[in-house]
Amino acid sequence: MSSQKTPVSDRSTGISPDPFEKRLEMTWHDQLVWLLHLGATMEHALMVQYLYAAYSLGGPQVPTKYHRRVKEWQDSILAIAREEMGHLLTVQNVLTLLGAGFSLSRDQFPWSIEWFNIEPFCMGSLACYVNAEMPESETFPERKEIEELVKKHLGKDSPPVHPVAEIYRQIMDLLADSTRIPESALHPETYSLQACWDEWGRGHKPDPRPLDAAGNLEPRVGLQSKAQLDSHVLVFQVATRTEALAALKQVSLQGEGKEDIKDPGVWTHFRRFIKIYREFKEIQSNSWSPAARAPINPSANQHAGADKQHTYISCERSRNWAVLFNVRYWMLFRYLAHTFQIKAAGAPSEPNVRAMIMHRIFGEMYQLKALSGRLFQMPLTEDNANPHGHPKERCTAGPPFELPSNMRIPVGDIDCWCMHRDSLVASREACRDILKSNPTADERAYIDTLRALDAQTEIWIDEILTGLNSTTRYSA
Known part of the structure; x- marks a missing residue:
């Protein structure tokens, strides 16, 4: 939409035929x-x-x-x-x-x-x-x-x-x-x-x-x-x-x-x-591929939206890890959104709430990378989990990157911290499901380390919530 261009809209619907042109009811x-x-x-x-x-x-x-x-x-x-x-x-x-x-x-x-x-x-x-x-x-x-x-x-x-x-x-x-x-x-x-x-x-x-x-x-x-x-x-x-x-x-x-x-x-x-x-x-060659035989739009939700092709991760063990991936993905972007409600205080390297949230964001980036690597080595379906299957027929799972149903974060600071604490609860439940599915020693070690880090984060969040006065819930 050039600044010199006068938009033309369909006045019967108020919707412009060009997706870039301004609708009539919009400023x-x-x-x-x-x-x-x-x-x-x-x-x-x-x-x-x-x-x-x-x-x-x-x-x-x-x-x-x-x-x-x-x-x-x-x-x-x-x-x-x-x-x-x-x-x-x-x-x-x-x-x-x-x-x-x-x-x-x-x-x-x-x-x-x-x-x-x-x-x-x-x-x-x-x-x-x-x-x-x-x-x-x-x-x-x-x-x-x-x-x-x-x-x-x-x-x-x-x-x-x-x-x-x-x-x-x-x-x-x-x-x-x-x-x-x-x-x-x-x-x-x-x-x-x-x-x-x-x-x-x-x-x-x-x-x-x-x-x-x-x-x-x-x-x-x-x-x-x-x-x-x-x-x-x-x-x-x-x-x-x-x-x-x-x-x-x-x-x-x-x-x-x-x-x-x-x-x-x-x-x-x-x-x-x-x-x-x-x-x-x-x-390029028909004899080999540079990438894993992974799905398009992998999903941990069997009833993902019909508006787009999704591939359900039907192997329960892999799906448990995919759920954990989604939880950590949501945590990252909720932390990120929260930073836009907290003013910077001093140098980024100095201890302050915003700097601590940034530390958590980079930590979640690491977790997503680690979880992605695991999911690309896990089977997509129970049939793929069969070690005697033909290698060319085996499909791996993959990181689903599915978004939460609620994309907004709360206005109040206390509510934001409660949201972060709830995310830790969701992660703890996902970890519990993984531990029930007979993980390998390496997988168990990863989950134990993640839960220990989350326990430290939960203590930090509880300390912040204790220090907040409920009267400042909706202050700027």
């Missing part, structure tokens, strides 16, 4: 918030898809001579997923500047975006990633080939394709228009509530570079080795329209920007994916 502020929620949804969906695809890579079926190549693909896709987390956080910061709420959704789109299936790495899914991340006007030799492969992979003659770059262009055009989004719509006082690079980016080198007057990153001095495998996490706090536009520009360029020959140490998501595509195309 321009509503429209911008909706577009940003859409951007957050896409970043979250892409991050989860990339994590699943990356974790599916590797295994005994990969020939020895390709182990290093497949590991490089995995490292590169994981780097992209970490950068998507930075994009998600920056979009949340812009939403916070606009006085809007944190968005956890992953599937509320104005059209069907089929490439957001959670599926293992393959040539078809890889083509979808290239398609999603490619610049709007990019020309490259494989473009037509990839578009056709996407159609074939999705089973659609003409899939609705809206690259991520298009979403960000719509957002920036509207945000730049001060006649539609006045200064009064911006809330710079929310700056201390926003995610910052000091909390999220440290450890993902290089250090952040400042933006110049045009909103471009200043040139980097020197190059990194194996730059295509490194994460360059961008998390921008914003207090002004100019800062918000510059931040969104950098997020968009990191994902879908063209290669910057002046800064070869930076690898866009498009550039990474097209490199993997070309390498995989060169060596």
